[in-house]
Amino acid sequence: MASAFRRKLPDLRKSGPLCKVTIKPSIATIDILKSEKKKVPSQEVLALIDTGASSTAISRKIAKKLKLVSRGSVKVYTSSKKAEMRNEYDVSLLFSRKIHLDILRALEANLQDHHIDCLIGRDILDLGTFTYDGPKGVFVLDFNP
Amino acid sequence: MPTRRETLKGCELKKEYKTFLNRRGQLLTEHLNEYVVIKDEKIVDCCKTYEDALKCGLDRFGNVPFFIRMVCKEEEVHFFQQGIS
Numbered sequence: 607m608a609s610a611f612r613r614k615l616p617d618l619r620k621s622g623p624l625c626k627v628t629i630k631p632s633i634a635t636i637d638i639l640k641s642e643k644k645k646v647p648s649q650e651v652l653a654l655i656d657t658g659a660s661s662t663a664i665s666r667k668i669a670k671k672l673k674l675v676s677r678g679s680v681k682v683y684t685s686s687k688k689a690e691m692r693n694e695y696d697v698s699l700l701f702s703r704k705i706h707l708d709i710l711r712a713l714e715a716n717l718q719d720h721h722i723d724c725l726i727g728r729d730i731l732d733l734g735t736f737t738y739d740g741p742k743g744v745f746v747l748d749f750n751p
Numbered sequence: 752m753p754t755r756r757e758t759l760k761g762c763e764l765k766k767e768y769k770t771f772l773n774r775r776g777q778l779l780t781e782h783l784n785e786y787v788v789i790k791d792e793k794i795v796d797c798c799k800t801y802e803d804a805l806k807c808g809l810d811r812f813g814n815v816p817f818f819i820r821m822v823c824k825e826e827e828v829h830f831f832q833q834g835i836s
Binding site for chain 2: 632634635637638639642656658659660661663675676677678679680681682683684685689691692693696709711713715725727
């Protein structure tokens, strides 16, 4: 995996650091699907890089579309401060042809009131350096700082 | 066990999660910081990494639901500032 992912947005403050990512099952699950001669599901979605999220989350709609299979139940706290249990999935994420993360854990989230299908959390940010340049309207996610 | 304020509604792996909670004491003693793989009410294996645990479950059962969790002294929780419930 190499290089940085850079985006300039016309109104970064309003939109937040949005980017298109492609979500698939993890590489380990893809190997099983291929061995069973099944089609590998893939979906490009709009994601928000969210430093307030401890983990990466994907919408229920996308989890269903990708036919993701649950690998766990985890406790989630949101701004409502109420704990809920959520399904956890193994996924892979592609920011670009060169930047792909092969095995990630993503939680299921109800994002229907948002215009996004994925929150990029600090679990992914932990792997690199995230830079937000307000005056330039640019953000960079560099996995090789 | 989940408290009254928590609910397992919507979670596919309720049985496995309960197995994890019931066996947590033993797991903490024998497999601290390892990733446990649970299917139904059975502990299948404990692995050093999430990737190993995932491959263990896939090799054993195929692409069906099974439970993976790191055995930690404190329960793993996740926080979101956004309202995602």
